[in-house]
Amino acid sequence: MKTGLALLLWSADPDQPARLATPFAHAAAAAALEMQVEVYFSARAVLLLQPGVAEGLRASERFDKSIAAWMHDALSHGARFFACTDALAAQGLTQADLMPAARHHGGAVQYAARAADPAWTCLVF
Secondary structure (H helix, E strand, O other): OOOEEEEEEOOOOOOOHHHOHHHHHHHHHHHHOOOEEEEEEOHHHHHHHOOOOHHHOEEEOOEEEEHHHHHHHHHHOOOEEEEOHHHHHHOOOOHHHOOHHHOEEOOHHHHHHHHHOOOEEEEEO
């Protein structure tokens, strides 16, 4: 039986907000089903973890929910956010630049371990 969901945010770029709500909707849904949920932010997705960035983004002009609200939904249901240290360095960021809920280190090794675990499902966005 699957007990966990790991999501890798690779192409979830703040410059393309139409792609940003879906991973957090899946994270919130899985967490609401009492699955363990880990969201790994890599590449430019780490920019979403800076305070204020996601608040100004909307996936659609027809839907007023901010990306920050989608992220909050996932967190409030129990999802955990992990920032890739290499991605942070590439963007000139440190853990101190991130929202408190996202100050966990996690990257390729942790995500690969989840992918190798038969109890976990892994998705890439």
